[in-house]
Every structure is written in structure tokens, then in C-alpha cells.
Amino acid sequence: MSTTVATKAPPLERGQSPARRAVRRFLRHKLAVAGLVVVLSFILIAALAPWIAPYDPIATSWSNIRKPPSALHWFGTDENGRDVLSRLIWGARASLMAGVISVLGAVLIGVPIGLLAGLAGGWVDATISRIADAMLSVPFLILAIALAAFLGPALENAMIAIAITASPVFVRLARGMALDAKSTDWVEASRALGNPPWRIAFVHVLPNIIPPLLVQSTLAIAEAIIAEASLSFLGLGQQPPAPSWGSMLNSAQRFLDGAPWLAIAPGAAIFIVVLAFNLVGDGLRDALDPRADRR
Secondary structure, eight states: OHHHHHHHSOHHHHTSOHHHHHHHHHHHOHHHHHHHHHHHHHHHHHHTHHHHOSSOTTOOOTTSTTOOSOSSSTTOBOTTSOBHHHHHHHHHHHHHHHHHHHHHHHHHHHHHHHHHHHHHOHHHHHHHHHHHHHHHHSOHHHHHHHHHHHHOSSHHHHHHHHHHHHHHHHHHHHHHHHHHHHTSHHHHHHHHTTOOHHHIIIIIIHHHHHHHHHHHHHHHHHHHHHHHHHHHHTTSSSOTTSOOHHHHHHHHGGGTTTOTHHHHHHHHHHHHHHHHHHHHHHHHHHHTOTTGGGO
16 A cells, blocks of 8 residues: 555655745746746846937937838837837836836735734724725726826826825735634734734734735736826826836827827837736746645
């Protein structure tokens, strides 16, 4: 009997750590791997923008106004004679930075508040939950626009608005995990040993939130990129002449009939990056699911 059991058990998988098994599951998800390649490619393009952009993104040339794509200007030029490809490359910096920093801010706001609500309970939990529910009842983009309009037009203010708007999702996530962990034996034992609530939250509960937090953060970055593009399109985000994909779409809307390339490039970039982040999020969700190996 022992020989049969040993034959069925995969020794390689038994020796693997949970992290290695998660990586193996992620690599089996071909679309997620493709999405990760796209995300890393855009991050690399944004990081190398000063060296790979063929032209100054804000330099105007009145002799090259709305020129179609050519060997000199692969994506054409805009209404001020600026190279669209160069502005697209530099715009990747603004859009990706806004997405990542906004979500990081949302995590830093939402997770501690959610842990506090879940572990404290009582009126603290009720108050925080009602505020989070009220914010979630308003459409994400509408609330972001309202906050950005209140703070004033600037990329930094747009990021603050997006971070505040996205934080209730992380409040709910952290609160739910804290409530699940609150009644477990190891949390009760930690309390019995006299550990303070902050230690219980950040040492015993927070590590269990990291897998779903990674998934939610990846999906939230995609939503934040769309939100930043929308705010910049409305004039509430990145301000001209600094490039961002949303502001490029704003400028292009007046010339859709005669110069459609002005809208195609930033629109395609937003679509591709958002799709890639969603694919990565789906792959992470499957990879970090401990039940995946039993399916």
C-alpha cells in the first residue's frame, strides 16, 4: 500500500513552496503571460521615454501641422505640429504613473481603515461600513470627477481623487478578511498573550490579505488608468502641453474627420494597457487560488 501511495504522489510538487506553485499556475495562463509582457513593455517604454522618443513631445512645428503618418513621423503629427509617437511615449509615463500611484494610495487608505473596522467592531465598524457603502453606491467615474473638480485641474489632484474613490473597495476587502480572522484560534491566542490590536492587524491578519490584495490592485490599476484618461480628457488631469493619453484624445476630437490618427494612437494604447492589466489580474486570481491544483 505504501508503494502505491508513493507512486501516485508527485514528489516535485510536494517539495514546491506555495509561491513556486503560484508562479507555475500563472505561467500556465497564456493570456495572463501575454498581458504581463504587454504591461512590462509599456513600463519599459515609459521608463526609457527620454531616450527612445524621437522628438521633443511639447516642441511645436508650424510646418508640420496634422501631417499623416510617414517615415519621419510614424504616427503623424498633431494640430500643433508635435510628433504623436513622442507624445504617446511620454503620455505612457503620466497614465501608468497615475494608475499605479492612485491604487497605491487607495491601498494605503483602505487597508488600515478596513482592518480597523473588522477588528474593532461595534460603532466603529458600522460607521466605516456605512461611509464605504455610500461611496460605492456612486458610480466610480462620477465620484472621481466630482472630487477632481473640487480639488482643481492637475494630474496630482486627479491621482488623489482616484485614490480616494478607489479606497472603499480595499476597505471592504480588508474588513472582510479581518472579520474572518477575528474568530480564529490564532487571533484569540494572540489577544490572550497581550498583543496590541495594531500588531494583530499587521502581523497576523495582513499577510492573509496579500493574495486577494494583489489581484484587486492589478484590476484597480486598469480602472485607474481609464479614470485618469477620462479626467485628462475633461481637462481635470494632466494639463497641456504636457502629454497624457486622455489629453491627447481631448485634442483629437476636433479633428476626427481630417486627422483620425490623432485619436487612434492614444485610444489604442489605453485599450491595450487596460486589457493587459485585466488579463494579469485574472491570471493572478487563478494562480493564487489554493484550490486550483485540485481542479
